[in-house]
Amino acid sequence: MKNGVGVAQNIVLFGGTSEIGQAIIQKLVKPGVSHVVLVSRDIDAADVQIADVADRYPDLEVHHVRFNADDSASMVHVVAEVVQQVGDIDVAVIAQGVLQEGVDYYADPAALQSVADVNFTGTMVLMYALAAQMRSQGYGKMVLMSSVAGERVRKGNPVYGATKAGVDGFALALDHELVGSGVSVLVVRPGFVTTKMTKGMDKAPFSTDAETVASAVEKAIGSSRTVIWVPGLLQYMFLILKNLPTAVWRRLPL
Amino acid sequence: MVMQRLSGWGRTAWTVADLVHTTDVDVVRSTISTAGERGVISRGLGRSYGAAAQNAGGIVLEMTAENDPMGIDADFDPLTGLLTVASSVSIDAILRMCVPQGWFIPVTPGTRFVTVGGAIASDVHGKNHHLDGSFGQHVRSVTLMLSSGEVVELSPEQNSVWFWATIGGMGLTGVILRATIAMLKIESSRVEVETVRLDNFDAVCAAMSADGSDDDYRYSVCWVDLLATGASMGRGVLTRGDHAAANKVDNKDPLAYDPRLTVSAPGWVPNGLLNKWSIKAFNEAWYRKAPSKSHIGLESIPAFFHPLDGVNRWNRLYGKQGFIQYQFIVPLDRTDVLRKVIEKFSAAGVASFLAVLKRMGPQNKAPMSFPTEGWTLTLDMAAGISGLAELLSEVDTLVLDAGGRHYLAKDSHVSAAAVRRGYARIDEWMSTQEEMDPIGLWRSDLSRRLGLVDHRRLL
Numbered sequence: 001m002k003n004g005v006g007v008a009q010n011i012v013l014f015g016g017t018s019e020i021g022q023a024i025i026q027k028l029v030k031p032g033v034s035h036v037v038l039v040s041r042d043i044d045a046a047d048v049q050i051a052d053v054a055d056r057y058p059d060l061e062v063h064h065v066r067f068n069a070d071d072s073a074s075m076v077h078v079v080a081e082v083v084q085q086v087g088d089i090d091v092a093v094i095a096q097g098v099l100q101e102g103v104d105y106y107a108d109p110a111a112l113q114s115v116a117d118v119n120f121t122g123t124m125v126l127m128y129a130l131a132a133q134m135r136s137q138g139y140g141k142m143v144l145m146s147s148v149a150g151e152r153v154r155k156g157n158p159v160y161g162a163t164k165a166g167v168d169g170f171a172l173a174l175d176h177e178l179v180g181s182g183v184s185v186l187v188v189r190p191g192f193v194t195t196k197m198t199k200g201m202d203k204a205p206f207s208t209d210a211e212t213v214a215s216a217v218e219k220a221i222g223s224s225r226t227v228i229w230v231p232g233l234l235q236y237m238f239l240i241l242k243n244l245p246t247a248v249w250r251r252l253p254l
Numbered sequence: 255m256v257m258q259r260l261s262g263w264g265r266t267a268w269t270v271a272d273l274v275h276t277t278d279v280d281v282v283r284s285t286i287s288t289a290g291e292r293g294v295i296s297r298g299l300g301r302s303y304g305a306a307a308q309n310a311g312g313i314v315l316e317m318t319a320e321n322d323p324m325g326i327d328a329d330f331d332p333l334t335g336l337l338t339v340a341s342s343v344s345i346d347a348i349l350r351m352c353v354p355q356g357w358f359i360p361v362t363p364g365t366r367f368v369t370v371g372g373a374i375a376s377d378v379h380g381k382n383h384h385l386d387g388s389f390g391q392h393v394r395s396v397t398l399m400l401s402s403g404e405v406v407e408l409s410p411e412q413n414s415v416w417f418w419a420t421i422g423g424m425g426l427t428g429v430i431l432r433a434t435i436a437m438l439k440i441e442s443s444r445v446e447v448e449t450v451r452l453d454n455f456d457a458v459c460a461a462m463s464a465d466g467s468d469d470d471y472r473y474s475v476c477w478v479d480l481l482a483t484g485a486s487m488g489r490g491v492l493t494r495g496d497h498a499a500a501n502k503v504d505n506k507d508p509l510a511y512d513p514r515l516t517v518s519a520p521g522w523v524p525n526g527l528l529n530k531w532s533i534k535a536f537n538e539a540w541y542r543k544a545p546s547k548s549h550i551g552l553e554s555i556p557a558f559f560h561p562l563d564g565v566n567r568w569n570r571l572y573g574k575q576g577f578i579q580y581q582f583i584v585p586l587d588r589t590d591v592l593r594k595v596i597e598k599f600s601a602a603g604v605a606s607f608l609a610v611l612k613r614m615g616p617q618n619k620a621p622m623s624f625p626t627e628g629w630t631l632t633l634d635m636a637a638g639i640s641g642l643a644e645l646l647s648e649v650d651t652l653v654l655d656a657g658g659r660h661y662l663a664k665d666s667h668v669s670a671a672a673v674r675r676g677y678a679r680i681d682e683w684m685s686t687q688e689e690m691d692p693i694g695l696w697r698s699d700l701s702r703r704l705g706l707v708d709h710r711r712l713l
Contacts, residue, residue, distance in 0.1 A: 001699050004266040004304050004578040004666025005642045009703060031647030032669060059671060088310075088702070136292070138257075138270040138311030180257065182270030182310065222638075 001090055001139050006222040007032035008090035008141070012082055014126060015069065015096030016040030019195040020145060022049045023214035024093050028221070029053050029060065035086040037063040039078060061086075069096035070117035072125040079129040088137045091221070092130050094123060095145045099160055099197050112159050119163035124170050127185075131174060134183040142185045143217055144171045148229070151189070151238045154254050175226050186220055188213065190230040206231055260314060263569050264303040264666055265576035266637045269310035269699055277319050277327070277342045282429055283403045286695060289313050293697030296425045298369030299344060302376060303579040304666030305699030306424055312697060315429060317342040317371055326351055335437040336394065341371030341430040346513070353511040353555065357437040358497065360392035364610075366513070366560045371430040376663035377422035377623040380559070381473035384464075384615040388625050390421035391618050397432040401695035405431065410619075419686040422623035424662055426696045426707055427687055440497040442508035445473070445558040447495035447551055451544045452476070455488025455596070459589045459629075462492065462613045472496040473558070478609045479537045480596055480633060481530065488596055490611065491544040498552055513556040518566035525573035525638055533605040562608075571607075575638035578666050580646065583614060583630040584658035591656040592631055595649055599633065602645050606633035621679035621686075624661040632664070643667070662700065670705040684708070 002008045007030045013021045016038030025036060036053070038046040043064045054062050063085050067078045082089060098118050105112045127142060134140025149157065150164030168187055175185035190213045192204035208230050216230045229235040241249070258273040274285050286294050292312030299318055300307060308314065319327060319342035326347050327340035332355045339348065345359050346366040352358065363378040372378075374396060379388040386392075395409040398420060406428075408417035420427045448471070452458045458476050462468050471494035478490040500508040562568050569577070584591045592611070599606065610632045617626040635642070650672050653660070659676025660668050674680055687707055688694075694707060701707050 001269055001305065001310055001703065002267050003703060004262075004264055004576070004637055005646065006266075006637070007643050007667070030643040032643055032667060034670075059669070136311050138292070138309075180259075180270070182259065182268070 001088070003032050005032070009033060010035045010037070010086045010088055011091045011093070012037040012039060012089050013093045013095060014039045014067070015094070016046035016064070017042055017049070018095035018097070018145070019197070020190070020193060020210045020213050021093050021095030023210035024095070024143065024217050025050065026053055027214040027218040028091065029057060031057070033057065033060055035061050035063060037065060037082050037086055039065045039067050039082065041066065041068060069122050070114050072117060072122040075122060075126040076129045079126070079133055083133060089130065089133055089140060091141045091143065093143045093145075094126065096123070097145060097197075099157070101157055101160075101201060105159060115159050116163055119160070120166050123167050127171065127174055131178060131183060135178070135181050138182045140183040141221060142171075142183075143221065144168075144185060144187050146171065146187050146189050148189050148191050148234055148238055152242050152249065156254065172226065184224075184226070186217070186225065187227045188217055188230065189227065189234070191234045206234055206237065258314075260297075260300070260308045261576070262304045262306065262308065262666065263301050264578050264637065265569055265572070266578060266666055267305055267308075267699070269305075269308050271309045271312055271314040273314050273316055275316040275318070277317055277322070277340060279399070279405070279431060282315060282317075282399060282431075285313060285315060286399075286401065286429070287403060289695060293695050295696060295698040296371060296375075296429050298342070298372035299367050301365055301368045301372065302663045304664065305703065306376070306663060307372070308699040309697055310699055310702075317429070318369060319343050319347070330355070330357075330437075332357065335439060336434055337437050338432060338434045339370055340432055341374070342369055344369050345373065349511065349513070349555065352437060353440070353443050354509050356440055356509055358440045358555075360386060360436060360438045361389040362559050364560065365563050366556075367563060370433050370435070371425075374421060374430055374433060375423060375425040377618070377620055377625075378663065379614070379625045381475045381612065383625055384468060384474065384613050385472055387615060387618055388623060390418075390620050390623060392436050393421065394434040394436055396420055396430055398428040399431055400428045401691045401693050415686055416690055418618075418620040419622075419683055419690065421618070421620035423620075423683070423687070424622070424700060424706065425698065426701055427690045428696065440509075441500040442498045442503045443511045443555055444498040444503050444508070444552045445495045445555065446498040446502060447493055447553045447558055448548060449544055449551070450492045450548045451541065451546050452490045452492055454486055455490075455593060458488060458490045458492065458611060459592075462611070464586075464613070468494070468613060474612070476611045477540070478596075478611050478631075479541055480600055480606045480609045481534045481537055482541075483600065487600075488593070489541060491541060493558070495553075495558065503552065511555065513560070513563070517564070519568050519570040521570060523570050523573045525575045525636070528572055528605070528607055528636065530603055530605040533607050536607070572636050575636055577634050578637050578642075579632065579634040579664045580649070581630060581632040581661040581664040582653045582658050583624065583626060583628045583661070584653060584656045585628045586613070588656045588658070589629065591652055591658070592629055594652055595631065598645070598649055598652075599635075602641070604635050604639060604642075604645070606635055609633040621683035622662070622677060624659070624663070626659075628658070630661075662704075665700070668704070670703070673704045673706070
């Protein structure tokens with residue numbers, strides 16, 4: 001549960017090496033947090049980044065669980081393992097994802113499969129497993145890292161955009177289904193975030209950083225909001241972009 | 255199954271539980287027999303501020319009898335003053351029944367809308383703690399249902415270890431079904447109250463110290479203005495008194511008692527209504543309203559004991575964000591800590607609508623009972639203040655370092671470690687709790703956060 005001042009006791013990060021995910025954890029860890037669980041493929045990499053949080057809060061226990069984000073069949077087991085280690089999952093930050101900018105899917109269709117497995121299928125199975133666990137707890141918050149890329153899928157990276165569109169829609173419907181259970185979902189739609197994932201890419205307009213995304217999540221997590229955009233202005237920009245006639249949209253240099 | 259969102263009186267940290275409303279012993283027994291691994295907790299009128307009467311994902315037994323068509327389930331002997339009453343009955347109902355017969359509840363918290371079960375589980379205290387102790391000292395026996403479904407009688411003489419573990423046990427030893435309480439004889443329904451305005455915090459502490467005249471009054475409490483700064487820092491209004499003798503009341507019926515709810519707080523109060531400025535204005539008015547010279551007058555029971563009950567659902571005044579109440583106690587010689595705490599909150603711009611200081615008397619025999627000899631300061635604040643978690647954690651450390659502790663019925667944020675430090679007899683209590691509840695049935699959101707019971711025990 002969270003306490004009276006909005007601090008959750010047990011926080012779990014799926015995609016434990018995600019920069020945005022780690023930034024969110026840094027913001028959410030406050031006096032009152034008992035356990036942080038990092039769920040990742042590469043435990044050592046996840047640990048290095050969380051080290052300074054652990055230093056600031058000597059009573060905080062940091063745990064690790066290994067998972068393969070593309071192995072959707074294992075998600076129920078992964079959630080069970082987290083519960084085994086810390087008990088209730090009060091906040092789950094779901095940040096695993098692959099971008100694969102510039103891949104030629106004509107030449108490498110298998111690459112498409114792995115993007116879909118991580119961003120879409122694996123995430124949905126994970127969220128169902130979390131929803132079941134949190135329902136039984138009578139409390140829980142899932143924070144899904146979505147993206148503006150799913151709002152209107154670009155020619156430049158159609159597979160990534162399509163998986164984000166899919167999982168974003170799924171998460172909203174799941175939140176709807178969970179009304180009254182004490183469990184809710186926060187869908188986070190950042191624009192271009194400068195991280196290792198986007199290293200080497202040209203910055204898009206209204207780009208942001210992990211710290212800003214994390215602050216927005218920290219603010220929204222105690223509210224009743226279902227969706228946030230970072231920066232907030234993107235909500236209005238995409239309202240326009242989404243409704244542009246196809247002929248105009250296709251001329252844009254996106 | 256009725257899944258219901260529940261919170262404490264502070265309206266923070268809502269969780270969902272299966273809410274079962276009953277006052278029937280057989281229903282209680284059959285309900286607890288169906289419980290899963292999230293367990294069961296009892297709930298009365300939901301006046302504890304934090305998560306004491308919530309049980310996320312489990313069962314919450316709501317045991318209240320406010321609108322019972324059968325009337326009050328109680329057996330009162332006006333000769334001896336012994337009241338045997340169902341745990342679901344409120345102090346409000348008890349006062350309505352007993353005051354006209356010349357008897358008063360021996361200990362009342364700041365609200366009369368608490369059940370007897372809740373008063374025992376939280377071992378509540380009132381303005382008379384320095385002389386009369388807490389609620390538990392006036393309980394002669396408790397009828398308790400254990401997690402096995404067995405019903406046991408507990409008293410200070412019979413099963414005394416289990417009795418004292420249940421007093422202040424936060425409902426984690428069993429379901430309190432009935433209790434016998436020794437009531438207090440009164441001659442009138444009025445309280446003779448002396449009101450004194452005190453210019454600063456030193457004056458407040460001096461006036462309430464044991465070497466002053468505090469022990470001459472059964473009831474004593476001081477409202478403190480936490481927003482006053484400089485030379486007026488910690489100024490207050492001290493009120494003390496006792497039940498008035500019949501001949502002091504020029505009323506045909508000196509025992510007439512008619513508490514009313516005057517107004518109701520609406521449901522649409524915005525988050526910022528109670529802010530630094532509005533509270534500052536209120537504090538100024540409240541301070542000025544008190545006479546500068548000591549003044550003695552007669553007040554009604556509701557006006558003296560339960561002023562906030564006049565506003566129905568006053569907890570909505572903080573808006574949707576809710577509020578937290580912070581109550582701690584420090585030893586008598588640590589007024590320096592009180593001062594530091596006040597300064598810390600004041601420097602952070604935290605405004606408290608209600609800040610109350612009281613000198614408490616000796617501790618009773620209950621291991622988890624909050625009151626112990628010392629100063630207790632109570633303040634409330636909006637839950638949405640940014641940086642509150644960090645601020646409270648610093649204040650917690652000040653309190654614990656001074657050998658103090660926090661009141662669990664009010665708590666909504668402290669850590670498990672803070673309770674272990676503050677309550678020296680917690681291990682003794684936990685082993686009694688485990689003896690009384692070997693299957694680990696009783697669980698609450700509070701017990702989970704504070705590790706009050708071992709949650710690895712499986713049903």
